[in-house]
Amino acid sequence: MSLQIQMLGTGSAFAKTLYNTSALVRSNNKNILIDCGHTTPKSLDDIQVQPDQIEGIIISHIHADHIGGLEEMAFRLLYEFNQKKTKLFMTPAIAAILWENTLKGGMYNPSDGFNGIEDYFDIVLLEESKPTEIVPGFTIELISTLHIPHKPSYSLFINEQTFYSADTKFNEELLIHEVINKRNCHTILHDCQLGGHGAIHATLAELLTLPEEIQQRIHLMHYGDEMVNYIGKTGKMTFIKQHDVLELPQ
Ligand SMILES: O=c1ccn([C@@H]2O[C@@H]3COP(=O)(O)O[C@H]3[C@H]2O)c(=O)[nH]1
Ligand SMILES: [Zn+2]
Numbered sequence: 001m002s003l004q005i006q007m008l009g010t011g012s013a014f015a016k017t018l019y020n021t022s023a024l025v026r027s028n029n030k031n032i033l034i035d036c037g038h039t040t041p042k043s044l045d046d047i048q049v050q051p052d053q054i055e056g057i058i059i060s061h062i063h064a065d066h067i068g069g070l071e072e073m074a075f076r077l078l079y080e081f082n083q084k085k086t087k088l089f090m091t092p093a094i095a096a097i098l099w100e101n102t103l104k105g106g107m108y109n110p111s112d113g114f115n116g117i118e119d120y121f122d123i124v125l126l127e128e129s130k131p132t133e134i135v136p137g138f139t140i141e142l143i144s145t146l147h148i149p150h151k152p153s154y155s156l157f158i159n160e161q162t163f164y165s166a167d168t169k170f171n172e173e174l175l176i177h178e179v180i181n182k183r184n185c186h187t188i189l190h191d192c193q194l195g196g197h198g199a200i201h202a203t204l205a206e207l208l209t210l211p212e213e214i215q216q217r218i219h220l221m222h223y224g225d226e227m228v229n230y231i232g233k234t235g236k237m238t239f240i241k242q243h244d245v246l247e248l249p250q
């Protein structure tokens with residue numbers, strides 16, 4: 001059994017030199033994506049992973065840098081890969097809006113029988129805060145976190161031992177009590193806004209207020225093009241980069 005996470009991109013939504021933050025998890029030869037932004041299909045192609053090799057895609061929330069590649073994935077599976085479907089793992093709150101608010105605009109095609117999201121993807125609904133083994137050796141738990149007010153948005157626990165923030169505001173209480181004290185996560189992948197105020201993302205300044213023993217477990221992702229100016233200024237935290245691979249505890 002092995003579990004690896006490889007970053008397909010580590011950039012913020014509007015980064016121009018970095019790909020959208022998303023990750024490829026490999027568990028016992030099954031590939032699962034965490035998010036699929038508009039640059040994710042290109043990133044997969046760069047490492048020679050084709051859409052039909054993706055077992056499923058976990059959706060953290062509906063912003064283009066996290067779901068903008070779904071239309072390409074679905075159309076290529078349909079037209080280039082013999083109508084193969086991949087799975088979408090998401091909560092009912094995301095499922096309620098993903099098609100209607102986003103995908104329908106490009107994908108609704110009733111004359112060919114494509115009326116809804118289930119005509120393109122195999123939908124797997126995940127209950128919030130309930131660990132679920134989605135492929136052998138890979139359990140996820142989606143927990144509701146604060147990003148944009150009134151917008152469903154989730155962070156992930158992977159096998160109860162790794163925390164992947166996706167997009168969230170800084171939440172010291174969650175990090176200290178849930179991620180460290182309760183689960184003792186040794187690997188934390190956290191979004192990081194390098195400058196400015198933390199309206200919808202955790203800022204570097206906020207993350208630097210964490211004790212050093214927590215910082216040393218944190219890999220920073222979802223950062224802007226100016227990242228190079230911050231090397232050496234992240235305390236005990238390190239930047240994770242595109243294509244980096246972490247071995248995760250089972
Ligand atoms: O209330 C809002 C909504 C959006 N935005 C910007 O749009 C981006 C969407 O992707 P993101 O969540 O990675 O980052 C977001 C921000 O850069 C914002 O600043 N304030
Ligand atoms: Zn984002």
Ligand SMILES: [Zn+2]
Pocket residue numbers: 061063147167
């Ligand atoms: Zn977002």
